[in-house]
Amino acid sequence: MQVKTFEAVSMKQALQLVREQLGPRAVIVSSRSVRRDGGLFGLLGRKVLEVTAAVDEPAKEEPVSVKGALTPNLPPSRPRGTGVYHDIWAVKQAVDPLLDEIREIREKVTALDERATSEPVEARSDLAQIRTLLAALVGSGALVPDSDGPAVQRLFYFLVGRGIDEPLARSLVQRIVARVDPGALGDLDRLKLNLAGEMRNDLGRAERGGLPSRVQIFAGPTGVGKTTTIAKLAARAARSSPNGVLVITTDVHRVAAAEQMIRFGEMLSVPVEVAISPTDLSRAIAQARNREHIFVDTTGKSPRDTGGLRALGSLVEAAGEAELLLVLSATTRSSDSREILEAYRGLPYSRLILSKLDETRVYGELYNCVVRSGRPIACVTSGQAVPEHLESLDVAGILRKVLHG
Template identity: 30%
Template sequence: MPYKRLDEKVDRLFSVPQWLKSIQDLLLNQGVQWPHAEQLLQGLVKKWYQSDERMSGDEAKQVLYDELLQRLNAEKIHTAHLNGKYMMLVGPTGVGKTTTLAKLASRAVLEEGKKVAFITADTYRIAAVDQLKMYADILEAPMETAYTEQDFNELLQRFSKYDHVFIDTAGRNFQNSGYIAELLQFLKAEQQINMYLVLAATAKFEDLNRVINQFESLHVSQLIVTKVDETATYGTLISILLQHPRLNIAYMTNGQEVPDDLQKAHVGNLINHLLGGSDGQ
């Protein structure tokens, strides 16, 4: 449990800085999980003692910024470039996989002049297939549905001459182990498929953590975070990255507009949002 006063955790002969409680409240209110917040706060107290107890609250925030910047290095949050031919989006229902796929494909076509194709393995939602078909028509790109593993492999071969092939998957209950098993079947293809796990910034830490653990067998290392514009708390994302060091955020989305609302991901901006500052440092 969070402590009310830091001197409940250290020798009572020592005092604690007055700003410590406000920073603790900031981290916890932003959704940083207590084990991570405690480590950060203990580091601040150590720095405070090293400064002969002269470090101010503003200086402490700068120290906290630098510490998070070091822990969440540039490889953790970066604007990715489309690498490889095949890009598959997976994740729970309702996180915006289809719209995000359309944004990525539109950027590739409109900004990079790439030739793209779509494959959907979402045979559960007619609306999602229709939505992707609409985007494909706008981009004048082919789109096909894979009903079976054989269909999927044949479509990979058919689209092998395209620069990028964007693969949509069904949004289903992530706690259903059968869903993961289906995705594993698709990954048996000979072609190298780059997989991205799509998560909503509005979700609770516990739910995000369960999703990540459920998808662990797929060896996903790249995240796409959606609905960034629908939250004012960013500590959950910070804690997820601290909890799962192997994960990187490749893209963030901040709205429904295609292709505009594909946000540049930058670690410094995320930390500034957490600490209540403006973008950049």
């Protein structure tokens, strides 16, 4: 028996070599993959197929065609003296290395498949983790407004630039970061798409306190436009109800304050009464049973004037069934308006009026005041003209102003 080992790049080539050198009766005894030209610890070597073949007669130098490469090692007729077992053994020897190759390929495909499906999942969970971390960072106060920074910082910068109070802006960014698709975290436009919805929800939570009343009291810090706003509202009410309107001013502390209101009354043909105390106010309201609209002006109160704010509380109580409206200027610095709302917290105001929108290009205070107070905006003013420069603003209108100016 002649036994010989061949090296080839493929089984096809090996079979060809076997047939050329040992003849068509040769059978494969074994085959395995080996590495040649070892490289680094043999890891980088070239992979070749090592095939050992045997033939039980001297090799003939027969020219053999390579056609039908898979079967040429099978004897064309049963080898002498070996029987059917030899045939099976020969087939097995030919097929085994092919099975090895198939197994190897299958393993590679499976590995590729796993990578293909596992990578997006991993990537997704990485992004989700980043999002959670980012939301926590934003909430922890680590966020700074930056016009050139990552999208999240630019969003914060945008909000602060629109006049949104920093803690409220941070809360908005944090909620958006926690909600958006992780893929949107780096995209300012996509983050902004979520902004309006988030702000709309915040504004929508504001509720009018108390019941609508024919008596409305206007309070607020000094100089915010209480008297002027009352003049505008009284003039409009008088249009539809010429004899149904009364203005009562309780501002007898500031020099010429009552005179200012009386002058407006003369201009607008609206009667104006002066009440110098809570009892006086109570009496004046009681006597005006036939009036549909009663507007009550008050002295401006600084948020630090605790005594004055207490006196205002007594006045509101004396008025009985009345709606208290808090007038604030849209031009007030955010930190100051925070202090004002804190100071007025003890008073039962049901809605806000934001004045002097014409004196600013930044309307964040509309959002700030509603969210901080939890009260909606009854109307806004945007100029000194009476009765013009007064309009109502719904949530969509507030959003438009705040986000787009």
